[in-house]
Amino acid sequence: MMIEPITVGLIGIGVLAVLVVIGMQVAYAGALVGLMGIVVTIGARRVRDTGDFWDILDKGWQPGLLNAGTIPFSELAHYSLSVLPMFILIGYMAFHARLTQGAFYCMRMWFGHLPGGLAIATVFATAAFAAVSGASTATAAVFSRIAIPEMLRYGYPAGFSAGVVAAGGTLASLIPPSGILVIYAIIVEESVGKLLMAGFIPGIISAIIYAGSIMVRVKLNPALAGDPIGKVTMGERVASLGQMWGILFVVAIIMGGVYSGIMTPTESGAIGAFVVFMLALKNGMNKSQFLAGLAESAKTAVMIITIIWGILILVRFLGFSDLPNVIKDQITSLGWNRYWILLIILLMYAVLGMFMDAIGMLLLTLPLVQPLVIALGFDPIWFGIIVVKMVEICLITPPIGLNCFVVAGVRPDIPLGSIFKGIWWFFICDVLTVALFVAFPNIVLWLPNNMLGK
C-alpha cells in the first residue's frame, strides 16, 4: 500500500495539534513534525509500492535530514527579516526615551476640551506612541502609569480609564513599526514595506473609532466623563506639538523612508532605532537600563527567529504533502459565498486567540489559511491587516486579554473584572472596524498601492 502525501500531511497536523496542546514550544513542535513529515514524504516517494514503514524511514532519512538542515540558514539569511530586530530595539529603547509623556501632554492640549477629553487624549497618545513601539502590551503598561492617574484625578471611573488604556495599547500592532505585520509578511512572502504602509491608515481609523465611541458613551452617560480640564489657547496647543517632535521625527523616518522607497524598511528601522537610542541617552538612560534593554531585545528577537525557522520547516513539509492546496480546493469547490468563508476564518481566529498568543496563532495557521484566502480572491496585504486586527481583539478579550492583565499589573487597585467590563465597548468598536475594512478594502490598500518604493 502506498502512503499518500496528503495522508502524511493530515497525520502531521494531528500530531502537531497534540504537541502544541501539551505545551511543547511551537517552534520545536513545528520543526519536529515538519522534519518527520519531510522524511516520510520523501521516503514514500522513493519506496513507492513496497510500503514498509521502516523502509520508508530508511530511504527518506538522509535526504530529509539534509533538506531540513538547510532551513535555519537558508530561510533566515534573508534581508527582509532584518527589520524585525530593529523594530524590537526601537520598542525597548522607546521606554527610556520619554516620548510617552510628551505625546500625552500634547494630545491633552488638543483633545482635552472634548466630552471625555482625557480619555480621547489617551487614545490618540497611545496611537502616537504606537508609532515608536510595535508592542501592544508595552504601550498599555506605559500608559497605565501615565494616563490612568491623570484620568482618576479628574474623576473618570477606574474601570473605564483602565479599559481606554488597554484598548489604546492594541493600536501598536497596526501602526508601524509593527513586529507582527513583519512576521505576517515573511510567512506569506509579501512585501514588508507594503504591509507596514497598509497598517497606518487602519491604525488611525481604529483610534478615531475608539475616540468617537468615547464621545458617544459620554453623551449617553455623562457620569463617565470626569471634570473638564482648564482652558487651553490655540497658541498653547501649537506650542505643545514641540513635545511630540521625537515621535514625529521617528514617524517621518519610518513612514517616509518606506513610502518613498529611498530606504529599505531595515534601514528606516535602524535609523529610527538610532534616533530613539540617542533620545534615551539624552534623557538619562543609564548603563544597566541600556544593557537590560539590549538583552531583552535580543531575547525577543531570538524567540521570533526561532519560531520562524521552526515553522518554515513545517511549511516545507506541508508543501511536500500538498495539504494547503487540497484544503483550498475542497473549500472553494463548496461554492459558498467567499464572505461566509472569511467570516468562519475570522471566528476561528477569535476562538484560537483565547488559547494562544498572537505570534504562535498566526504562524501555525497561516500556512494553511493563506492559500485559501488568496484562492477566494482576497488581497493578501488586506488580509494581513484584518488578521492583525483580530489579534488585537484577542488582546483585550477574556480569558487571556493580555493587555487587561498588564493594566491590572500596573494598577493592582483596579480589579481585573472592572477592566474587562470597561473594555466591551471597545470590543464592539473593533468588530465594527473589521466590518468596515471588509466592506471597503481600499481603506487598507490605498496607501500600499500608491507608495513610491516597491
Added chain:
Amino acid sequence: MVMPVSDTPFAALDRGYHAIEKALNYVAAAFLFSLMLLACAEVFMRKFFNSPIHGQADLVEIMIPTMGFFGLAYCQRLAGHVRMELLIHRLKGRALWIFEFCGNFATILIVTVMIFGTSQNFWNAWTLGDSSMDAEIPVWPPKLIIVLGFCLLLGRCLIAFVGYVRLIRHPDAEPIGVPISPTVADVAESEAEVARDAIQDEIDETRIKGSDK
C-alpha cells in the same frame, strides 16, 4: 544535616551553564546593535558620499541566523519561546512535571536530529567553500554557529531532563534547572516592572507640566 538546594552540584551546574548562556545572549545583543549601526552607516555613506558599503546586505543577512542561534539556549532557559500554556497552567505537582518532561523530551529529539542535519550543511559549506552572493563572504561561520547553538540548546535541554526527573520523583521540591513558564499575570507583572522603572521620573514631570487642577 540537609544541604540547602541552592548548594547542590546540580544547582551549581545550572547556574554555571546559565552564566554561559547569558554571556552568549549578550553576543547576540551585540550583533543586534551592530546591525543597527551597520544599516545606519550604509544609509549615511550611500546618501551623503554616494558610496554604499560593499557587501553590507550580505553581512546583514548573515547576522540574522548568527543572532538567532547565539541566544537560543538563553531564551529556552528563561521560557521565552512561544507556546500554548492553557493546559500546562492548569496542572500542578507531578502531573505538570510529567507533561513538561514529555515536551522537553520531544525537544531533545528534534534538537539532536537538527544537529546532524545542520552539521552536514555546515560541512558542505566548509568543504565546498560556499560564500554569499555579492561580497563572497564565506558562509561556514554562521552555519557553524547554528550547529553550536543547537549543541548548547541540547545541553540546556539535558539539564532540564534531569531537573524534570528530579521533580517527578519529588514533585514538591524546589524546581532547579527547569524553565518556569510565566503565567499571563507574571507577564503582566514584568511589563509593569519595566514601565515602573522607565516611567517613574516622567510621571512626576507630567504632574507639574500637564495639570492645571
